[in-house]
Every structure is written in structure tokens, then in C-alpha cells.
Amino acid sequence: MAEKITSRETDYSQWYIDLVRSAKLADYSDIRGCMVIRPNGYAIWEKMQAALDRMFKETGHVNAYFPLFIPESYIQKEADHIEGFAPECAVVTHGGGEELTEKLYVRPTSETVIWASYKKWIQSYRDLPLLINQWANVVRWEMRTRLFLRTAEFLWQEGHTAHASPEEAQEEVLRMINVYKTFAEEYMALPVIMGRKTESEKFAGADETWCIEAMMQDKKALQAGTSHNLGQNFAKAFDCQFQTKEGKLEYVWATSWGVSTRLIGALIMAHSDDKGLVLPPKLASRQVVIIPILRGDKQAVIEKAHSICEELKKSGIHAFVDDSEQNSPGWKFAEYELQGIPVRLEIGPRDISNNICIAARRDTGEKQKLVLDEKLASSIASLLETIQQSMFKQALDFRESNTFEVASYDEFKSLIDKGFIVAHWDGTEETEAKIKEETKATIRVLPETPDFIDHYSINEPGACIYSGKPSKRKVVFAKSY
């Protein structure tokens, strides 16, 4: 079992690192900023991938795979893009024992290499839309890294679509940011604010970036997914035109969107506690651990535990038994709490005579007696559903009670370390930069989530908290990861 985990209150950053390592989710490697995703961490990624991949396919997308290497000449084709990404790339200069005539960048994102292919594939409006996603590794030479949240290499998916009109592209941008919102809320139990980024925070090469932002337990914001309207920028950079229905030539309209293994970090930071990981049931590859209390007729208890397990599995619940005699029940309780298994079932000889078992929730610690009858599997299934909902509700309550509307810059400064700030902003990059410089807080999102807009009267005009100039709408400020 694990070393002791620092409490969140003592040191939130250390708590996170201790948890990731104790629960064997990831390790640093000897390679600068690169992590090893251990089986426990990778199992969460597999659950995320499966759910997202299904959602992508249901919205008409297919998967493909493009090269890891990007020729220097490609990355230079889009001016904003190279400015944003080239400085943080890893560069291959030698291959097969020889120096290369052109340097190859290890992809930090694949717009350029993908649009070089799209140019070959798209001639006519009949070839559009192109709705392609890629699951891949990418490399960004980050200076300060943190397991899952910011690493030199990470895993992600990147969607890259091509459209015949700006309207269709914009529809796609919104469709996908909403897919991410649904995934965050329904699978990760993580409430998010969906909306646009400011000009200064958008993707290098995009006309507009949409995002989802979530609050972590230390009240900082974490960007959990982005969807970009790339306009005709990459089509122009790669000279990708199509013949319209009317026979004219026009540049293709593009979007891209992605989420990464960073989501595992978000999941941990939003829900876990001082005992270890807390996983929402929908992302737990192991949902129920059954622990037989080995007293009296051990064999009978073990058999009962396995027969319950089989019954749960038949109902599609991912259950397993730990009947090892090497470790005590107490040790097992702590171990599976550390690992975030949503439900623990305890069953001993007395429980069997009483025809019950004890179910303990990982998220709240609450225990209840369940009758060992033919309804057990459906009781457990609803308990898992309750946990899923309740984790979302708790995270939402937490965000709401730590989101503050302020009317002055003094108030802003006194509350910015305490959560999200909803405030008026004059819309200038200058004010945005000043606030960032003075407080380290950034504008996380111009909210477009209807319930959030209503709740905070986002669209009511007012005066900028910094400059006092007129403001058409409020925005959300926070410190962030």
C-alpha cells in the first residue's frame, strides 16, 4: 500500500502529486517533462476514449491517422500558428544516421500536416464535409510540467473538419464543444462553463476558440476542452480550394477540436479527497469491490462473495472480489478507497445469516444495508447512478458557492483567490492584459451556457470593473492551470 497522502488543506499541489503516485496513476520518467501513464491511470483514459469515440461517431465522424513529423516548411505556412507553436517544439534533425535536409517537428498539433492531405483529397463540394478525428500523442516542450495537467508529451484526440460554408463550420464548432460539455458533465460529473475565449486566449491560427472551463477544488479554473473555428486560414496556407455547386472556386472552411489526458488531471482535482481517488462510476473500469470478511465458515463467505459478483457482472456492473487472506479487511478498505472504486460491498458470516450485505459509497462514505435477493443488482445499479448524479451536484454546488459577482476592482482583488469572478470588462486587450499582470487572473470564458447566463445576468450591460468604460456583458475571470 501507499505512502501517506498530504492533505488538501496542508498543501493542495503536494496532495495532487502524492495521490497520483500513491494510486499508481502516473510517474515522471527520466525524459524531461514526459510522464509514464501507469495501468490505473490508463484505464481511466480508456473509459474516456470509449465514451468520446462513440459520441464522435454518433455525430458522423471517422478516425484516421496522420504522420507524427511535420516538415519545417509546413509549420511556417500559417503565420500565427508558427508563432504560437514553433518555440515549444521538439525537433528531429537526424534520421537513419544522416542529417536531414529539412528539419522535422514532432507534432504539437496536426493542422498543418492534415491540411497538406486535405488539399489532395478535396476538389469539389461533393468531397465535403470531411469529418475526421485522430487519436494521437503530441509533444509541446513545456517549461513547468505537472503529471497529466501539463507534460511535454501527452495523449489526445484532435478533430479536423472541412466544410463548404462558414455557417456549416460554425455549426460544427458548436456541435463539438457541446459534445465535450455533455461528456464532462455526464461522464466526468464535472460541471463546466461553455463559451468563447477572448482574442488573446484563442488558439494560434483560429478565428475563434470555444472552450469549456471547470473549477477545481482549489478554486482555480481548468480548461477542459476547446473547439476552434479556423475560418479559411489553413485552407489559404495550404491552397486548398473547392469547386462550389455553382462552379466557382472557393477556399475551404475549417474547424479543429481536442481534449487530452489533461482530463484525467481535471477528474482527480475536481473530485478526489485526502483518502485518494474518487471516480465517477461511469469512468471507473472497476465499479464495485466485494470484500468477504473471513471469519467462521470462510469458504461459505468466499463462495457467497463470488456468487454476488457473478450476479452483478451479469447486469453489466464491473464488480470484482478481493478474497486474498494475505491482507486484512481494513487494509483492503484503505487500498480500494485510494483507488477510487465507487462502491465497496462487505459481507461476513453474520451478514449471510441475516441475508444482507453492507454497501459503502466511496464519495460520501455513507453505508447502507442491502438485502441479498434478486433485486440486489438493480439496487447497486441505482446506487451507482445516485453516486454519479451526486458527484455532479456536489461539484456544481462547490462552483456556485465559490463564484462571485463583483462590481469593483478592489472587490475583484480581494476575491480572486477565492474562486471564479463574474465581472464586467470593457472588451479591450489592454484591460485584459493589465488585470492579468496585476493579479495573474485571466478571462477564462465569455459564457454561452444558457443557465449560467441567466443565473449571473451575463448579458446585462454595465461598467468595466477596471476602466469604468461601458461593458455589454460580464465575463468570467479566474486563476488557472
Add this chain to the structure above:
Amino acid sequence: MAEKITSRETDYSQWYIDLVRSAKLADYSDIRGCMVIRPNGYAIWEKMQAALDRMFKETGHVNAYFPLFIPESYIQKEADHIEGFAPECAVVTHGGGEELTEKLYVRPTSETVIWASYKKWIQSYRDLPLLINQWANVVRWEMRTRLFLRTAEFLWQEGHTAHASPEEAQEEVLRMINVYKTFAEEYMALPVIMGRKTESEKFAGADETWCIEAMMQDKKALQAGTSHNLGQNFAKAFDCQFQTKEGKLEYVWATSWGVSTRLIGALIMAHSDDKGLVLPPKLASRQVVIIPILRGDKQAVIEKAHSICEELKKSGIHAFVDDSEQNSPGWKFAEYELQGIPVRLEIGPRDISNNICIAARRDTGEKQKLVLDEKLASSIASLLETIQQSMFKQALDFRESNTFEVASYDEFKSLIDKGFIVAHWDGTEETEAKIKEETKATIRVLPETPDFIDHYSINEPGACIYSGKPSKRKVVFAKSY
């Protein structure tokens, strides 16, 4: 639709390239030797991944992810390994705008980077076995490339396991080569010869390499998967020892095993024909195309086509309808033949009045009438099963009729371009090298598949066809990819 495909008889290599490009399976990119796997090709990989991943998990393995980059000092730790791989690596020399103090190799395979982690994770026999698989991209700077079969970057899975005894490691090596054999035969409909490689053909760093070898339609051999017994080589290189049950310190025993996107190339080369791709039903993401013949009451035909489709889907058959009026039925027939959809259903107004439809098999071209009743889905399901079996049978017959036992070197030379040669070999590297030099044929495998051993009396002693020296067993020679 596609350009014309060169026939196999005219030019087998060109046929392969034409097919891969016409069926939109893959494209070369501008990056030397790197391919783009297009959605049609990637869909095959996804089916392969799903089946293999399930088989790996059923045999107790879990997935993880290790860094893309390997420090130069790692790769130098195992002498044979660096000799085999370093010359064909891509090398990163710069990151984040600065020259690196230590060069990073883009992984050609991950033994070294994984054993650097295993050293941290393994202390005692209680930490063993470690049964981990990784799905990843790797890079090998190949001089001559061919889509899917040999590319600078490719996708694969690599299993890396750690064991407390040599017997357990050997069991794992055999377990996994048998998983590959089952996958090749039951999913790819590809008969393979399983066995050991000679010393000169084994993996750089292994004590022993096991493989599966398949015959392509041009009668060349293709290595479709390998499983290596790494002995204690990597444990020694990374100083990875464990405490045994008896309290002694011992180096850990290791295996590794992998298959790659090369399998897509094998699948094409083994089964496809001059009309295009032929996919075994178990690896077809689209198994049945329904083509309504749009005459008379078009709406009624279209509705019937969709209602059949729904029925098939309910039974778990991956069916779809192409009811576009833009293309003729003839165009559609050719297009879905090119794409390798295993079954085509045609249905016109007259068929509806007769309560039948026509089912055409992609593999043989045979057509049959099927009654439109409640048994339709189960008829189609058995037709798909028949196709799967029959494709395997055809490939096996082909291999058997192109495998020759020879007793002399003259006979060997006259037949080596016509298929596999089963012959006696004296067991020396010298003879092996001479035969390779003179004929370009190599020893593909020392067979261990019981039915193959029986059929060709592999274990009967005899005289080497080259040196005339005594030979304990026969081996399989062939030219290869």
C-alpha cells in the same frame, strides 16, 4: 470512383499500390516514408485493435503508456539492441528552442524506456508478473518503404512482461504467439505457420524469437507477428532485480511481443483481387450494403431497403443502405466491391413482389436469392460466417498447393520463386547466409504448429540440401516482405 487497378497478373506490386490508393486505405505523405492512414484503412485497424485488445485482457494484460522519446544512454545499455536499432532511428537534438544536452531517439520499440520504469516498480516477487501492453506509434528509418508493409512511422501494440522465472516467461512467449495465431486465423482468415526464428533472424536483444508467417498471393512470406523471450538481458541492462520468495536477489525474466499496421497490408495481399479489397466479415466495419434498385415505386423500394437494414442491425450485423439517386446501381456495385464489403443485397420492385432479395458474396461473386421473412437476419449471419470460413479455407489451400518439399539444392532453386520450401538445413548460420546470398530466400520459421509438423514430417531427420550434412529437422524457406 477509382482509377483502374492494375491486375495482379500484370504487376503484383503495382496492383497492391493501386488498390491501397483506389480504396482510399492509405496515402504517402510528403514526409519521407511516412504514411497517412485514411479512414477506410483506419477502420480496419480499429477492428483489429478491438479484437486483439480483448484477447490481451482475457489473458490478464493491462494497457499503459510510456514516453515517445528514449535517451541515448538508455538505448546504449543493451549491446545487441543498440546495434540493431540505433542506425534506423530518428533523433531529436533540439527542444523548446535549445540544443539538448542528451540526444533523444524517437522510439523504434520500447524495451529500454519500459525497463527503466520496471526497475522502479519491481522490488519483490510480489510485484510479479507485470503484464503490460502499449498501443503506440514507433519510427524506424526504413530505406525502402511500402504502404502498411514497411513505413518509417507505423502503429502497433507492444506487450512487455516481467516474470519471476524463466519457465513463466517462456509460457508467456508461447501464450502470446498463440494469441496472434488465433487472431490471424479466426479474424484475418489468414493461415499462419507458428514457430521459432533462427539466431540470425531473431529480435535484437532477445534470447529467442517466435513468429507467425503467412503466404501472400505472390507466394512470398510475410512475418505477421513476433513474441520474444528476452531472458534477463534487459533486466541486467537496467539492473532490475527482485527478491525471490526465498529471500535471494535475482534478475527479472522478460518477454515482449507485437503486431502492427503491417497486418493491414497482409490482409490485403492475402485476400484481395483485381476488383479491389476483399475483407473477412469479422474485420469489416461495414458488413452488408443494401442497394435498392430504383425503378417503379421508388419510395416503396427505399422503405423496404431501410426496414431490412434495421432488422439486420438489430441482429448485430453492420448493414447500411446506399439509396442515393446520383449514382447507378452498377456504379455502386463496383464501388462497394472496391471497398470490400462482404455482402451486397440488391432489392428491386419485382423482388419485393416476389418477397425476395439477391445476396451477392464479395469473395466469390456467387449470388443467391433470400426470402424476405423473419429468418433473413439469421440467413445473412450464417452467410457472413460461411464467407469467413471459406476465405480461410481458400488461403490455406493456396498455401498448401504452393508449399514444396525438396531434397536437393537444384530443386530448391527451381522452386523458390513458386512458394514456400520445406527442406533440411544443417543448423549453421553459414549455410543460412550462403543460401540467402545465392537465392535471396531466408529461413522464415522453424515450425512448431502441430498440424504443419505432421503434414510435412518436419521432425524426421535427413541431410541438409546445401551442405549435405546431417539435419535433425526441416525448416521453411521463402522470399519475404
